[in-house]
Amino acid sequence: MIVVKCEGHSFEREIGLILALFEEEPEIRFVTEYIPTNGETYIQLTLQPGEKGVHTLGIIEKGETRFTYDYDRLYLAFDEKSMRKTAKQAISYTLLMLMEQLTGVEQGWGILTGIRPTKLLHQFLSSGMTKEEAHRRLRTDYMVRPYKLELLQKIVDLQLAVVPDFYSIDQELSVYIGIPFCPTKCAYCTFPAYAIKSHTASVNPFLEGLHYEIEQVGAWLKKHDQRITSIYFGGGTPTSITADDMDRLFASIHESFPHMDNVRELTVEAGRPDTITPEKLAVMKKWNVDRISINPQSFTQETLHAIGRHHTVEETIEKYHLAMEMGLRNINMDLIIGLPNEGLAEFTHSLEEVGKLMPASLTVHTLSFKRASEMTQNKERYRVADRDEIRAMMELAEKWTREQGYQPYYLYRQKNILGNLENVGYSMPGQESIYNIMIMEEVQSILGLGCGAVSKLMQPGSGKLTRWPNPKDPKTYNETYRELVKAKLEDMDAIYGGQVAQS
Numbered sequence: 001m002i003v004v005k006c007e008g009h010s011f012e013r014e015i016g017l018i019l020a021l022f023e024e025e026p027e028i029r030f031v032t033e034y035i036p037t038n039g040e041t042y043i044q045l046t047l048q049p050g051e052k053g054v055h056t057l058g059i060i061e062k063g064e065t066r067f068t069y070d071y072d073r074l075y076l077a078f079d080e081k082s083m084r085k086t087a088k089q090a091i092s093y094t095l096l097m098l099m100e101q102l103t104g105v106e107q108g109w110g111i112l113t114g115i116r117p118t119k120l121l122h123q124f125l126s127s128g129m130t131k132e133e134a135h136r137r138l139r140t141d142y143m144v145r146p147y148k149l150e151l152l153q154k155i156v157d158l159q160l161a162v163v164p165d166f167y168s169i170d171q172e173l174s175v176y177i178g179i180p181f182c183p184t185k186c187a188y189c190t191f192p193a194y195a196i197k198s199h200t201a202s203v204n205p206f207l208e209g210l211h212y213e214i215e216q217v218g219a220w221l222k223k224h225d226q227r228i229t230s231i232y233f234g235g236g237t238p239t240s241i242t243a244d245d246m247d248r249l250f251a252s253i254h255e256s257f258p259h260m261d262n263v264r265e266l267t268v269e270a271g272r273p274d275t276i277t278p279e280k281l282a283v284m285k286k287w288n289v290d291r292i293s294i295n296p297q298s299f300t301q302e303t304l305h306a307i308g309r310h311h312t313v314e315e316t317i318e319k320y321h322l323a324m325e326m327g328l329r330n331i332n333m334d335l336i337i338g339l340p341n342e343g344l345a346e347f348t349h350s351l352e353e354v355g356k357l358m359p360a361s362l363t364v365h366t367l368s369f370k371r372a373s374e375m376t377q378n379k380e381r382y383r384v385a386d387r388d389e390i391r392a393m394m395e396l397a398e399k400w401t402r403e404q405g406y407q408p409y410y411l412y413r414q415k416n417i418l419g420n421l422e423n424v425g426y427s428m429p430g431q432e433s434i435y436n437i438m439i440m441e442e443v444q445s446i447l448g449l450g451c452g453a454v455s456k457l458m459q460p461g462s463g464k465l466t467r468w469p470n471p472k473d474p475k476t477y478n479e480t481y482r483e484l485v486k487a488k489l490e491d492m493d494a495i496y497g498g499q500v501a502q503s
């Protein structure tokens with residue numbers, strides 16, 4: 001139990017976020033008066049007006065141990081919103097410093113609890129700050145440690161090299177197409193993914209709706225003479241549908257979307273090796289798919305079984321070679337750190353196996369306990385590595401990828417991620433996924449079509465995003481797609497407000 005007394009503020013949410021960096025689901029009791037009790041951690045956070053800013057005083061006590069921390073922070077602007085933001089950050093900062101002293105655990109990301117640290121660095125740089133100024137802000141205001149700053153800068157530099165028009169890419173948009181079927185449902189999965197065998201009756205009506213959505217949205221794009229940066233087929237596992245159905249979908253996007261010759265990248269998630277066939281690979285080759293994913297997650301068979309992935313390790317390797325032989329050579333692989341019963345030994349084995357294949361890119365995820373997943377709901381059934389081992393695996397991934405010549409090119413954090421670490425996309429030079437950069441950095445509209453697809457619509461030049469979710473389940477999508485497409489196009493008209501036609 002952690003007992004917290006706030007004076008001069010009520011930033012309880014921020015306090016909860018910082019404490020969660022140190023302890024999974026911390027139990028917090030906010031009090032106005034405190035009587036010391038053995039075994040409890042007591043924190044007192046006081047906020048006072050300071051000279052041109054705020055002054056905070058923090059005290060932390062546990063048993064005989066006691067630390068204090070004093071902090072002065074200037075306002076960057078004197079409007080109410082900025083002053084409140086400064087006060088919140090000062091409280092978070094003070095609490096972080098106290099908790100680091102008490103636990104001896106250093107938080108590399110400082111008080112940044114959001115999921116896109118790179119986005120903040122891009123914002124600073126695009127506002128005209130030099131790298132040094134931006135780093136100073138991240139260090140002094142957010143307590144981001146130098147090794148994370150170095151990682152951020154490396155990623156940002158690479159993104160700017162891959163997408164040279166990064167800061168004006170909002171003149172274009174990207175398209176995500178969600179196919180909500182998979183062979184079986186993995187235990188950690190919260191994506192809209194329905195076991196295809198028990199949903200066969202939904203497949204054709206879903207595809208009918210998707211063709212309709214592609215045609216209607218394509219007509220809107222043509223009318224606005226809109227260029228497309230990248231197209232991504234995800235889900236679910238898009239290769240769960242038949243080769244003929246895939247062929248018809250590609251034909252539909254080529255017919256409906258404008259400027260297909262200018263699309264910089266077309267990706268298909270073929271994540272589950274058990275969905276890949278020579279016929280489907282031939283269809284993807286025919287339509288010039290640039291990039292596919294074949295995801296091992298782990299190279300330990302027992303783990304695949306435990307997480308409900310009904311394919312073998314050998315199948316992953318075999319399908320990888322088949323895709324390479326058929327000319328689909330830009331292949332991404334995903335690995336997950338912290339799968340049930342996996343520690344450093346199993347993860348080392350997975351990396352060694354990846355090393356034999358050397359895919360164009362490798363994404364290393366850290367397992368996140370999302371509320372809706374089977375794993376989270378039955379946590380007691382799954383044994384996962386502790387914080388230190390997770391950290392050791394992440395460090396190994398960093399070292400191993402560096403030694404093999406991979407470079408980190410995107411990064412994101414999730415809530416409830418084990419060890420407060422991050423997911424990192426590594427790639428060989430020149431094999432980075434443009435779509436992944438677009439979706440992570442939120443610098444242009446992403447139009448989401450199909451099941452579970454969430455559009456993020458951005459009026460060029462505004463930086464403001466409006467989320468527009470499609471239904472997650474095929475049944476609702478199949479029943480509502482006509483009204484849904486109509487409403488979405490009306491909203492796109494309103495958001496774009498005619499600007500696209502002029503761009």
Ligand code: SF4
Binds near residue numbers: 184188192193
């Ligand atoms: S393959 Fe991917 S989308 Fe399908 S159930 Fe597994 S994690 Fe979810």
